Amino acid sequence: MAGEERGGPRGRVYAGSLDVAASRARALLMKRAGLGKVADWAAAFSLWPVHLTTSCCGCEFAATWGPRLDAERYGSLPWVGPRQTNLIIVEGTVTRKMACAVRVVWEQMPYPKFAIAMGACALDGGIFYNSYNIVRPWEVIPIDVYIPGCPPRPEAVARAILELQRKIREEGVAGRWIAEGRRPDKPPVRPREDPCSWWRG
Secondary structure (H helix, E strand, O other): OHHHHOOOOOOOOOOOOHHHHHHHHHHHHHHHOOHHHHHHHHHHOOOOEEOOOOOOOHHHHHHHOOOOOOHHHHOOOOEOOHHHOOEEEEEOOOEHHHHHHHHHHHHHOOOOOEEEEEOHHHHHOHHHOOOOOEOOHHHOOOOOEEEOOOOOOHHHHHHHHHHHHHHHHHHOHHHHHHHHOOOOOOOOOOOOOOOOHHHHO
8 A cells, every 4th residue: 555655566466276376386496496405305304203113123213212323313303293203113013903003193294204114023024924913014004114123223223214314315205295296206005994994993
């Protein structure tokens, strides 16, 4: 109004679809400012795993962030709430009941998000490979890095963090996920059966 009273230029109002305008602005910024690399760098050095101990590998998980190894120096810090984390580490055996918790936590985590499967039981069931109540983690969520061992050493967990950081930076996973609204290198996992069916019905 002040500009109009002084005889200045009149303002303009743009109307249209907010989603279309946002996607165009996002594409423009990603091309010109190189925000994809910034997003990859930020995601790689802020991998915050959620506290979700599925089995006995949780002891090695805890030791990884202990004073001897101090995995926090990699920019990684375990956190308590899934809505503030972007990494889930499946720590060993996943039972049918626990698969529901894993899936619910995964769906609550914001994008871009990643997953590490830790231990022989998380890879292929381990000593429980032929049990009726074991679920493979990749049947519930998409896994980025696998750590073999029973249990894997804390050094192996730290190495998996570094490997995931390398993957994010070299393949541009986070930046492309933000730009395209999906993860181009890994299709989403849709469980063949509802992991929470035992609870819902």
